[in-house]
Amino acid sequence: MKIIIxxxxxxxxxxxxxxxxKFRVVFSNGExxxxxxxxxxxxxxxxxxxxxxxxxxxxxxxxxxxSDAAFNQLLQTSDQHLWYINLAKLIYNWKYQxxxxxxxxxxxxxxxxxxxxxxxxxxxxxxxNFHTNLAQRxxxxxxxxxxMESFGTFGIATPTVxxxxxxxxxxxxxxxxxxxxxxxxxxxxxRRIDNGKIIxxxxxxxxxxxxxxxxxxxxxxxxxxxxxxxxxxxxxxxPPQIVKSGSITVTLTWNLTTKNxxxxxxxxxxxxRVYFESKIGKSGYLDVDxxxxxxxxxxxxxxxxxxxxxxxxxxxxxxDSFTPTRPVMTTVTISTPGxxxxxxxxxxxxxxxxxxxxVKLAKVIIGRTGDPINGRLKYQIIPLxxxxxENNL
Numbered sequence: 001m002k003i004i005i006x007x008x009x010x011x012x013x014x015x016x017x018x019x020x021x022k023f024r025v026v027f028s029n030g031e032x033x034x035x036x037x038x039x040x041x042x043x044x045x046x047x048x049x050x051x052x053x054x055x056x057x058x059x060x061x062x063x064x065x066x067s068d069a070a071f072n073q074l075l076q077t078s079d080q081h082l083w084y085i086n087l088a089k090l091i092y093n094w095k096y097q098x099x100x101x102x103x104x105x106x107x108x109x110x111x112x113x114x115x116x117x118x119x120x121x122x123x124x125x126x127x128x129n130f131h132t133n134l135a136q137r138x139x140x141x142x143x144x145x146x147x148m149e150s151f152g153t154f155g156i157a158t159p160t161v162x163x164x165x166x167x168x169x170x171x172x173x174x175x176x177x178x179x180x181x182x183x184x185x186x187x188x189x190x191r192r193i194d195n196g197k198i199i200x201x202x203x204x205x206x207x208x209x210x211x212x213x214x215x216x217x218x219x220x221x222x223x224x225x226x227x228x229x230x231x232x233x234x235x236x237x238x239p240p241q242i243v244k245s246g247s248i249t250v251t252l253t254w255n256l257t258t259k260n261x262x263x264x265x266x267x268x269x270x271x272x273r274v275y276f277e278s279k280i281g282k283s284g285y286l287d288v289d290x291x292x293x294x295x296x297x298x299x300x301x302x303x304x305x306x307x308x309x310x311x312x313x314x315x316x317x318x319x320d321s322f323t324p325t326r327p328v329m330t331t332v333t334i335s336t337p338g339x340x341x342x343x344x345x346x347x348x349x350x351x352x353x354x355x356x357x358x359v360k361l362a363k364v365i366i367g368r369t370g371d372p373i374n375g376r377l378k379y380q381i382i383p384l385x386x387x388x389x390e391n392n393l
Contacts, residue, residue: 020059020113020116020117020118020245021052021056021057021058021059021118022056022057022058022117022118022119022238023053023056023057023058023059023118023119023120023121023233023236024058024059024060024061024113024118024119024120024121025045025046025049025058025059025060025061025121025122025123025229025233026060026061026062026063026109026110026120026121026122026123027041027042027045027060027061027062027063027122027123027124027125028063028065028106028122028123028124028125028128028129028131028132029041029062029064029065029125029126029128029210030065030124030125030126030127030128030129030157030210031065031126031127033065033125035064037211038062038064039062040211041125041210041211041215042060042061042062043060044211044215045060045123045215046058046060048215048222048225048226049226049229049230053230053233053234054233054234059118061109063102063106063109063122063128063131063132063135064102065102065127065128065131066102103131103134103135103138104138104331104342104344105340105342106131106135107135107138107139107142108251108331108333108340108342109333109340110122110135110139110151111139111142111146111251111253112249112251112333112335114146114147114150114151114239115146115239115241115242115243115251115296115298116241116242116243116244116245116249117238117239117240117241117242118150118239119150119151119152119233119236119237119238119239120150120151120152120236121151121152121153121154121229121232121233121236122135122151122152122153122154123153123154123156123229124153124154124155124156124158124163125156125157125210125214126156126157126158126159126177126208126210127159129153129155129158129159129160129163129169130159130160132153132155132163132164133153133160133162133163133164136151136153136164136165139151142253143253143255143257143294144253144294144295144296146239147237147239147240149236149237149239150236150237150238150239151236152164152166152168152232152233152235152236153165153166153168153232154168154169154228154229154232155168155169155170155184156169156170156171156210156214156225157170157171157172157175157177157208157210157214158171158177158183158184159177159180159182159183160183160184161182161183161184162184163184166232166235167184168228168231168232169184169187170187170188170214170221170224170225170228171183171184171185171186171187171188172186172188172189172190172207172213172214172221173186173188173189173190174190174199174200174202174203174204174207175204175207175208176204176205176207176208177208179204188221188224190207190213190219190220190221191219191220192218192219192220193217193218193219193220193222194218196220199219242288242296242298243287243288243296243298243300244285244287244298244300245300246284246300246301246302246303246306247301247303247306247336247337247366247377247379248284248299248300248301248311248334248335248336248364248366248379249298249299249300249301249333249334249335250264250266250298250299250300250313250332250333250334250335251295251296251297251298251332251333252264252295252296252297252298252315252330252331252332253294253295253296253297253330253331254293254294254295254328254329254330254331255294255328255329255330256293256294256320256326256328257292257293257294258292258293258321258322259291259292259293259319259320259321260292260293260319260320260321260322260326260328261290261291261292261293261318261319261320262295262297262315262316262317262318262328262330262347263275263276263289263297263315263316263318264286264297264298264299264313264314264315264332265312265313265314265315265316265358266281266284266286266299266311266312266313266314267311267312267314268281268282268283268284268307268309268311269283269307269308269309269310269311269366270282270307270309274286274299276289276291282305282307283301283302283305283306283307283311284299284300284301284302284305285299285300285302286298286299287299287300306366306377307366308366308367308368308377309365309366310363310364310365311363311364311365311366312360312362312363312384313332313334313360313361313362313363313364314358314359314360314361315330315332315345315347315358315359315361316357316358316359317347317348317357325348327346327347327348328346328347329344329345329346329347330343330344330345330346330347331343331344331345332345332361334361334362334364334381336364336379336381337377337379338379339379339381341362341381341383343361343362343383343385345359345361345385347359359385360384360385361383361384361385362381362382362383362384362385363381363382363384364379364380364381364382365379365380365382366378366379367380
């Protein structure tokens, strides 16, 4: 059995609620961006775009792309401009590679949001556009299929040859990313917001900065970005809500069909077992049970009945119509306000159906800060598997 765990912290200011907003706007950062800078960029985007569009609420989220290698390379060079030039050559010669184990987690984040009935727009800056383009292709080819018309993209300072399906983007004329020969051309002349004067002296690297240039109150590109993002939001269609939402949600999918069945099991704090034979618990429900293949299977908690304590999450390979049974690759995504963990697990049932086929993946612990009755709820996801390759993202 092989298990990969992907972990991403989200902003507590925009944490998942029991009833999700209709839109989810996700910021995808480029290289040379620290987690703090990426979170600041997401918050600036939220501040400028607002909490709703067309009378529908917006949830904000972060799809953080790590770039430790890029940081190390930059620290070893004395010429930042040359570093960008060399990066441009890699992109132009098709040698730029996306090394992102967290990409699977991003894809599951988008998938889960759409399954919950949300429309998703990813706003990507710089190399983040590579990650988002790849995520879109992965999302479109995964099973079970989702409504791709509910997923959109908008690029800022993009080095890519395209942005999503609509090529919706803005790149200012001074941006160093325009040195990438294969990138989409600059389509905005940067001007001062107060007098309309063309900007020509801030430097090509500062011109690439998301917060200080693209969302700066001093330049005219910020209102255009917000207008363009709203246009892309208007293009998205409402997906059918396949699963319901709660403060804890657990989604299981897998890669086989033709009457292939993997089951999701949740043990609630009072030891109530929620699974295909008992779908209603004291705190939550198994609202989707798939027996044919691909999934999803889905558990969610009811905010009005939520118990504090420990929730155990596990899976079991129940049956396969093939003989011998086929190995199956499963994906389980656990979401709470503030964090998401995705477990990618290979199960092999060739040893026969015994209790050993039940895999305990994680436990979710709900407690309270301060007052044990009225204190604010706090959540923690703790992996239980030991045979793992873990990435704390």
